[in-house]
Amino acid sequence: MPDFVCIGMPYFLGELVEGRDEVEAMRASGIAAEIGAPWVDVRPDFSADAHPIVAANRALAAAIQAHPGRVPIVFAADCTSALGAMKGLEAHRPHIFWYDAHGDFNTPETTPSGFLGGMPLAMLVGRGDLTLAQGVGLTPTPEEHVILTDARDLDPGEAAALRASRVTHLARFEDTLAFLMTGRPIYLHLDTDIVDPAEMPGMSYAAPGGPSLAAVAASVERVAHDGHVAGLLLSLWNGALVEDDAALNATLTLVRAFLAGMRG
Numbered sequence: 001m002p003d004f005v006c007i008g009m010p011y012f013l014g015e016l017v018e019g020r021d022e023v024e025a026m027r028a029s030g031i032a033a034e035i036g037a038p039w040v041d042v043r044p045d046f047s048a049d050a051h052p053i054v055a056a057n058r059a060l061a062a063a064i065q066a067h068p069g070r071v072p073i074v075f076a077a078d079c080t081s082a083l084g085a086m087k088g089l090e091a092h093r094p095h096i097f098w099y100d101a102h103g104d105f106n107t108p109e110t111t112p113s114g115f116l117g118g119m120p121l122a123m124l125v126g127r128g129d130l131t132l133a134q135g136v137g138l139t140p141t142p143e144e145h146v147i148l149t150d151a152r153d154l155d156p157g158e159a160a161a162l163r164a165s166r167v168t169h170l171a172r173f174e175d176t177l178a179f180l181m182t183g184r185p186i187y188l189h190l191d192t193d194i195v196d197p198a199e200m201p202g203m204s205y206a207a208p209g210g211p212s213l214a215a216v217a218a219s220v221e222r223v224a225h226d227g228h229v230a231g232l233l234l235s236l237w238n239g240a241l242v243e244d245d246a247a248l249n250a251t252l253t254l255v256r257a258f259l260a261g262m263r264g
Contacts, residue, residue, distance in 0.1 A: 001263045004037040005067040007083070009060050009076040017077075019240030022202075025248050026075045026236070029253060037073070040066075050057035052132055053110025053116070054135035057084030061136065064088025064231065066091050071262070073255065074233040082120045082189055083136045085233045085260055090138075092185035092230040095145040096124065097223055099216070100191040100235075101207035103151040103158050105167075110157030118158075121148070122190070125167070143167050145184075149176050149219075150194060153207040173211045176219040187228040188223060188258075192236055192251055202237035202247040213250050224261025 010016060010023035032039040042059045049055035061084045064072045074085055079100070086094070098104070104121040107128030111118055116132075125131045126140030133140070143166035150173040154162065162169055170176055173194075193203045196210040211219075223229070234254065237247040 003070045004035055005070040005072050006032040006037050006039045007041065007060065007063050007072055007074045008041045009056070009074055009081045010079040011042070011052070011056040011081075013080060014044075014054075014056045017240075020077055020238065022247070023075050023077060024235040025239060026251070029248060029252060030254060033229035035259060037070070038067075049135065051132060052134060053080055053083070053132050057087065057132075057136045058083065059179045060084030061087035071229065073232070073258075076233055076235050078117045079120045079189070079191055079235045080117055080132070081233060081235070082124060082187075083133055085189075085231060086124060086141070086187055087136050087138055089185075089187055089231045094185040094187040094230045095182060096121075096141055096147065096189065097186050097227070098146065098148045098189040099194045099220070100148070100151055100189070101193040101210055102191070102205065103148065103154050103162055104191075105148075105151075105156045105162050105165075106155060106158045107161070110155060110161055112155055118155075121146070122161075125165075127161070138189060146215045147179065150171055150211065152209060153205075173215065173219070177222055181223070183228060186223070188220070188226045188227075188229050188232045190220065190232065190234045190254060192234060192247070192254065195250060200237065200247055200250050202239070202242035204241065213253060217253055219259035220254055221257040221264075224258045225264040229258075229262065240255045
């Protein structure tokens with residue numbers, strides 16, 4: 001089994017938000033000690049960059065690159081951390097396997113809300129405003145190197161852009177169990193909101209009707225076993241919206257499924 005490093009990335013759109021303690025909850029769970037991995041907290045230098053998302057993601061990339069030979073498991077407060085994760089893994093030139101209830105494929109032209117958290121996958125493939133991606137120093141990933149599942153909650157313009165793209169969209173989540181892996185290194189992006197909110201509470205943008213926790217765990221284990229995963233990022237629940245450990249325990253189930261696949 002490979003060596004791992006656990007990385008805490010608690011910045012939501014580049015900022016620490018009161019009540020958002022989910023990354024700390026993952027650290028306190030002892031998951032790093034359970035797998036014999038060091039735990040590293042990302043510490044951005046916000047004075048060095050004009051945009052806090054750029055500063056936070058540069059620091060995440062540096063944390064990944066400071067541990068060569070270890071597979072990073074990043075615990076993040078939102079999906080914009082994918083920018084830093086992909087920069088940190090750039091030596092692998094990874095393909096992207098993106099689990100999400102949403103597409104994160106909006107651009108300033110398609111978004112109804114302007115929410116940057118709905119744009120990172122588009123940024124990674126070179127669509128929309130690339131100020132943040134360029135600030136982190138990213139080279140766009142070819143669209144044909146991206147697999148997205150299940151993205152059941154898409155904005156109209158986002159859905160049209162996705163259909164016209166070269167991204168492989170596995171709208172039938174069960175197709176992830178049969179998808180032919182390429183053998184290329186993979187950045188595995190797991191937004192925990194893909195799990196039906198009945199089993200994964202505390203989501204800021206909950207989308208009912210998702211796959212079960214057991215189904216997502218089986219899929220992640222299969223991708224980790226059959227693929228060549230260079231790094232995993234989990235975009236976590238909103239700690240300000242939960243009163244128990246249900247989301248924490250569900251997320252630990254997903255992490256352990258990933259580890260079981262990697263061990264295999």
